[in-house]
Amino acid sequence: MPLDLFNTLTRRKEHFEPLVAGKVGLYVCGPTVYDYAHIGNARPVVVFDVLYRLLKHLYPEVRYVRNITDVDDKIIDRARLSGEPIDSVTTRTTDAYHQDMAALNALPPDIEPRATRHIAQMVRMIGKLIDQGNAYEADGHVLFSVPSMADYGMLSRRSRDELIAGARVEVAPYKRDPADFVLWKPSVDDCPGWPSPWGRGRPGWHIECSAMAAEHLGETFDIHGGGLDLIFPHHENEIAQSVCSHGGAPLARYWVHNGFLTVEGEKMSKSLGNFFTVRDLLGEFPGEAIRLTLLGAHYRQPLDFTRDLLRQSKGNLDRWYNALRCADEAPSKADVPFEVLAALEDDLNTPMAIGHVHALATALNKATDPAEKARLKGGLLAAGCLLGILQQDPVAWFQGEAGDAATDDAAMIEDLIERRKEARKSKNFAEADRIRKELTDMGIVLEDGPGGTTWKRA
RNA sequence: GGCGCGGUGGCAGAGUGGUGAUGCAGCGGACUGCAAAUCCGUAUAUGUGGGUUCGAUUCCCACCCGUGCCUCCA
Numbered sequence: 001m002p003l004d005l006f007n008t009l010t011r012r013k014e015h016f017e018p019l020v021a022g023k024v025g026l027y028v029c030g031p032t033v034y035d036y037a038h039i040g041n042a043r044p045v046v047v048f049d050v051l052y053r054l055l056k057h058l059y060p061e062v063r064y065v066r067n068i069t070d071v072d073d074k075i076i077d078r079a080r081l082s083g084e085p086i087d088s089v090t091t092r093t094t095d096a097y098h099q100d101m102a103a104l105n106a107l108p109p110d111i112e113p114r115a116t117r118h119i120a121q122m123v124r125m126i127g128k129l130i131d132q133g134n135a136y137e138a139d140g141h142v143l144f145s146v147p148s149m150a151d152y153g154m155l156s157r158r159s160r161d162e163l164i165a166g167a168r169v170e171v172a173p174y175k176r177d178p179a180d181f182v183l184w185k186p187s188v189d190d191c192p193g194w195p196s197p198w199g200r201g202r203p204g205w206h207i208e209c210s211a212m213a214a215e216h217l218g219e220t221f222d223i224h225g226g227g228l229d230l231i232f233p234h235h236e237n238e239i240a241q242s243v244c245s246h247g248g249a250p251l252a253r254y255w256v257h258n259g260f261l262t263v264e265g266e267k268m269s270k271s272l273g274n275f276f277t278v279r280d281l282l283g284e285f286p287g288e289a290i291r292l293t294l295l296g297a298h299y300r301q302p303l304d305f306t307r308d309l310l311r312q313s314k315g316n317l318d319r320w321y322n323a324l325r326c327a328d329e330a331p332s333k334a335d336v337p338f339e340v341l342a343a344l345e346d347d348l349n350t351p352m353a354i355g356h357v358h359a360l361a362t363a364l365n366k367a368t369d370p371a372e373k374a375r376l377k378g379g380l381l382a383a384g385c386l387l388g389i390l391q392q393d394p395v396a397w398f399q400g401e402a403g404d405a406a407t408d409d410a411a412m413i414e415d416l417i418e419r420r421k422e423a424r425k426s427k428n429f430a431e432a433d434r435i436r437k438e439l440t441d442m443g444i445v446l447e448d449g450p451g452g453t454t455w456k457r458a
Numbered sequence: 459g460g461c462g463c464g465g466u467g468g469c470a471g472a473g474u475g476g477u478g479a480u481g482c483a484g485c486g487g488a489c490u491g492c493a494a495a496u497c498c499g500u501a502u503a504u505g506u507g508g509g510u511u512c513g514a515u516u517c518c519c520a521c522c523c524g525u526g527c528c529u530c531c532a
Contacts, residue, residue, distance in 0.1 A: 205530045302525070
């Protein structure tokens with residue numbers, strides 16, 4: 001079965017075919033590194049991580065590029081406000097981003113280009129656009145001339161007139177046309193800047209992605225991803241810059257956009273105080289539960305992110321890890337169950353895939369034949385691998401660190417369990433229940449099974 | 459104002475032109491010293507009004523409600 005993806009360019013689901021057989025190029029807009037990643041930033045990372053895993057499963061060669069925007073006015077503002085040097089802000093934030101995304105089981109991209117290391121490519125691209133009459137210099141800025149491109153607005157399906165009519169922002173006086181946008185802007189002495197034919201300055205936001213995508217994936221590549229909000233203006237402008245500077249060659253063939261998320265029913269915003277950083281949430285929930293929550297709704301649907309949903313996701317993972325824990329044999333390499341693969345190949349239908357994972361877990365719990373159990377466990381693990389979940393040791397999942405003293409705890413817990421076992425043996429159930437209560441108060445849940453008593457953290 | 463998206467059981471959330479997945483929560487059972495986990499069974503839903511059709515939750519129209527974007531926010 002082929003992979004189907006909803007292409008924003010055509011607004012319909014299409015069969016995916018790589019430009020070059022067997023090779024796939026994927027570009028996703030990465031973070032501007034001025035602050036910790038919030039849960040809204042994490043959604044595209046997790047969604048496109050599943051796409052990346054799926055593509056790797058289906059094609060021998062995948063090149064995933066996700067940039068780091070390390071020059072931007074927000075970074076400059078942040079540094080100015082806090083007094084922290086810009087380099088320190090971007091380095092520190094980039095490191096935190098890597099840690100947080102790793103905690104969500106997101107694989108690192110193959111290439112993670114930084115804007116500041118592609119200034120030369122941007123300057124070259126801007127120069128070409130000026131030479132061709134697609135851009136002009138005005139008042140120290142270089143602007144892209146939107147009227148110079150006949151089919152500007154293809155992706156967002158907006159005409160230039162509509163854009164102007166709906167504009168809420170005051171038009172800068174140096175623009176020839178209200179829709180024109182900045183490619184290069186002048187930098188004053190205390191701002192980061194690079195020499196250019198148009199004076200010392202820094203790039204506009206959109207040109208960064210155009211230059212980095214071309215550098216690492218070529219003029220035309222397969223899939224470009226990002227959040228819904230980037231369709232306009234960011235991706236529209238990326239297309240304009242790239243197509244015009246590449247002699248009309250299309251930028252990406254498939255455009256994939258994830259939907260937005262709200263938090264507890266409201267738009268996430270700092271003023272509402274519902275601004276969850278991934279870092280904060282990781283203090284409360286396992287990264288895997290956060291990841292599963294983000295995959296719980298189809299990627300193009302809006303998602304209302306709540307603590308209740310996180311608890312449910314944690315519960316689902318408990319159920320699956322429990323099924324894995326109760327089956328000891330598994331083949332080292334198993335095929336991804338057909339239903340799970342088919343769900344993901346149908347425009348990344350993760351909720352449906354999750355439904356099939358539940359079915360696998362139920363079947364595994366019911367199975368008694370060792371060969372059947374091994375087969376199902378292998379399938380569950382393979383499905384989990386494609387979704388980026390269920391890859392840790394089940395015992396570690398249930399008993400894993402609740403704090404620094406976790407290992408000391410374990411010995412003490414085992415000791416109490418042993419004492420309870422003695423009490424039960426001598427039918428002293430009052431004492432047995434007292435011990436269990438003691439453990440419950442510590443957040444430890446006991447499970448008496450045919451093979452003895454196991455424990456987990458609540 | 460322009461463009462777009464969505465409204466499915468208590469909650470979350472899929473699919474589908476022909477008696478509506480899955481998980482959680484609920485209820486009943488099995489198992490258990492009691493629990494937990496697990497398994498089995500079970501009740502409850504397609505915003506409103508039209509249209510097309512033998513038949514619509516699915517297609518079309520209107521309305522209501524919610525929501526996103528409209529120059530640097532994933």
